[in-house]
Amino acid sequence: MQKEYILSKNQKIIFDLIDKSAEPMKAYAILFNVQKKGIKAPLQVYRALDKLVEIGKIHKIESRNAFIACQNSSCQISKATAFSICESCEKVSEINNSKLSKYLSNFEDDSGMRYSKYNLEFFGLCKKCKSK
Amino acid sequence: MQKEYILSKNQKIIFDLIDKSAEPMKAYAILFNVQKKGIKAPLQVYRALDKLVEIGKIHKIESRNAFIACQNSSCQISKATAFSICESCEKVSEINNSKLSKYLSNFEDDSGMRYSKYNLEFFGLCKKCKSK
DNA sequence: AACATTATGTAATAATATAACATTAACAAG
DNA sequence: CTTGTTAATGTTATATTATTACATAATGTT
Numbered sequence: 001m002q003k004e005y006i007l008s009k010n011q012k013i014i015f016d017l018i019d020k021s022a023e024p025m026k027a028y029a030i031l032f033n034v035q036k037k038g039i040k041a042p043l044q045v046y047r048a049l050d051k052l053v054e055i056g057k058i059h060k061i062e063s064r065n066a067f068i069a070c071q072n073s074s075c076q077i078s079k080a081t082a083f084s085i086c087e088s089c090e091k092v093s094e095i096n097n098s099k100l101s102k103y104l105s106n107f108e109d110d111s112g113m114r115y116s117k118y119n120l121e122f123f124g125l126c127k128k129c130k131s132k
Numbered sequence: 133m134q135k136e137y138i139l140s141k142n143q144k145i146i147f148d149l150i151d152k153s154a155e156p157m158k159a160y161a162i163l164f165n166v167q168k169k170g171i172k173a174p175l176q177v178y179r180a181l182d183k184l185v186e187i188g189k190i191h192k193i194e195s196r197n198a199f200i201a202c203q204n205s206s207c208q209i210s211k212a213t214a215f216s217i218c219e220s221c222e223k224v225s226e227i228n229n230s231k232l233s234k235y236l237s238n239f240e241d242d243s244g245m246r247y248s249k250y251n252l253e254f255f256g257l258c259k260k261c262k263s264k
Numbered sequence: 265a266a267c268a269t270t271a272t273g274t275a276a277t278a279a280t281a282t283a284a285c286a287t288t289a290a291c292a293a294g
Numbered sequence: 295c296t297t298g299t300t301a302a303t304g305t306t307a308t309a310t311t312a313t314t315a316c317a318t319a320a321t322g323t324t
Contacts (some may be wrong), residue, residue, distance in 0.1 A: 008289090008302055016185070025181035027280065030322065046281065063251065065280065065311095065319090067192070084241060088247075095241055103235060109216060109227055115254035117219075119195065122247035140271055140320090159311065173274065179311065183271090197280095197311065 003057050013037050014048040015057055015069070024066030024092050030031045053078055061085070061092055063121050079117045080105055086126035137187050139228045144181040145169050147201070150190055156198030156224050185210055193217070197255050212237055213232045218257055218258035
């Protein structure tokens with residue numbers, strides 16, 4: 001389970017926005033949305049995003065420079081993330097598959113090295129887009 | 133095996149530079165390096181990078197916005213990439229592990245969906261940095 | 265030769281992210 | 295209950311990464 005963490009004012013505003021969004025949100029889209037709440041500068045957004053990523057409330061989709069709320073209550077604090085990304089409609093879902101996460105968390109490379117963290121992004125066409 | 137592909141002038145200049153580099157290179161570092169060869173504008177670099185990524189000669193390390201030459205002669209044209217990244221010295225290596233690539237290429241999510249492409253980035257400390 | 269495709273050149277600008285500095289809030293230790 | 299510490303905020307400026315738009319040249323195909 002995620003450790004409870006009390007969000008600060010800006011962190012809460014920004015998390016709530018991302019959490020309500022159906023799609024991943026980009027930093028400047030977030031900025032635009034929260035300006036009416038008094039968050040005026042990019043840095044305020046990026047600082048909140050950094051913290052939210054750090055505590056595992058959100059994840060960054062690296063290939064898209066966008067952020068989504070964690071959908072996975074047992075997420076290992078952003079240390080082990082996997083996403084499916086539709087290359088047509090850009091829908092992103094967090095993959096919550098214990099076999100996959102076990103496999104990757106225990107993965108050793110050919111030199112025997114283990115890793116403390118990973119991020120995996122799968123690409124393809126979602127059901128909707130495939131049937132079009 | 134990678135399909136042979138004749139690189140254009142700019143593509144070749146930029147590929148050679150990346151290929152010789154020990155570390156992943158960022159676009160503007162590349163630009164700086166190739167200015168003496170007549171490549172003056174960011175777009176010239178990005179166009180070459182796009183093409184090189186498309187044909188699998190280089191890969192983008194998404195979490196670092198940087199590019200490395202493909203180390204894997206049997207790489208499936210950039211459709212299936214895995215990297216290890218040292219969070220201390222930023223050394224990046226391409227992981228060439230057939231069990232891993234088989235596992236991920238055949239992965240089905242819980243809805244049964246298959247993916248045509250993936251990118252995986254592992255993070256940790258490399259041997260050198262661990263022993264420090 | 266005509267056409268299509270790919271690559272190039274150039275300028276401007278958009279989008280993403282951080283540095284530097286000052287201030288305030290939250291919280292633990294004595 | 296105040297001192298010291300850490301985390302969060304506010305603000306300005308700037309650095310970094312990437313694309314749009316438009317014009318031209320090179321290459322490959324029929």
